[in-house]
Amino acid sequence: MVELRADARRNYERLVEQARLAFAESGVDASLDDIARRAGVASGTLYRHFPTRLDLVEAVLAGQIAELAGLGRGLLTADDEFEALATWLRATLQHALTYRGLAATVLNSALNRSSGLAATLHAELLDVGAALLERARKAGVVNIGVRTDDVFKMVSAIAWTTQQDPAPADRLLTLLVNGLRT
Known part of the structure; x- marks a missing residue:
């Protein structure tokens, strides 16, 4: 993985944590927009870090x-x-x-x-x-x-x-x- 700026790293970590919670609650088909919202970032930020659902699941x-x-x-x-x-x-x-x-x-x-x-x-x-x-x-x-x-x-x-x-x-x-x- 490319070294991220501190704010981008925090966004990445919040997205992964919120995805972990959402996947545990709703399965791996949980809404990606909801995950972004829960992490306090725009959907575009989620897709910059994780171009596909599988990328997020893997993280x-x-x-x-x-x-x-x-x-x-x-x-x-x-x-x-x-x-x-x-x-x-x-x-x-x-x-x-x-x-x-x-x-x-x-x-x-x-x-x-x-x-x-x-x-x-x-x-x-x-x-x-x-x-x-x-x-x-x-x-x-x-x-x-x-x-x-x-x-x-x-x-x-x-x-x-x-x-x-x-x-x-x-x-x-x-x-x-x-x-x-x-």
């Missing part, structure tokens, strides 16, 4: 995905390999459920982009998930044939199918996690 998610990846890296040293994987998958699902429409907007779009922040974020999560899964495989607690991308697709599917009613999400994830166990 909101960047810090949170870094935290999720950090959690996964920390779990790589946990005593119970299976529980470490299950904990990280649960956190990944909760992250996806925070923003209705997230799975369809970012996780799936990242699969179709060869560069950019979406691909970078997706790759980072995939790498951490793969490391946790491989660790569990080596410990003999997860089926050897389980593929990382399949697990991500299933977590994304759970998030997508429960975005309007998240009540069954944990039960579905428990079914998935139990299905991974040897």
Whole structure:
């Protein structure tokens, strides 16, 4: 990112914070004009910083995905390999459920982009998930044939199918996690 003047940086940060709140309340289809208004800037300011909705969604998610990846890296040293994987998958699902429409907007779009922040974020999560899964495989607690991308697709599917009613999400994830166990 280009170094911003102090006032432009404050506008950027307010836009990202207000977008985070709006996406959590209304999903990733929240009104961009409303986000600009909540941030106290004109719509043109929002579009100068974020030419597309996906650019704004990615900016909101960047810090949170870094935290999720950090959690996964920390779990790589946990005593119970299976529980470490299950904990990280649960956190990944909760992250996806925070923003209705997230799975369809970012996780799936990242699969179709060869560069950019979406691909970078997706790759980072995939790498951490793969490391946790491989660790569990080596410990003999997860089926050897389980593929990382399949697990991500299933977590994304759970998030997508429960975005309007998240009540069954944990039960579905428990079914998935139990299905991974040897």
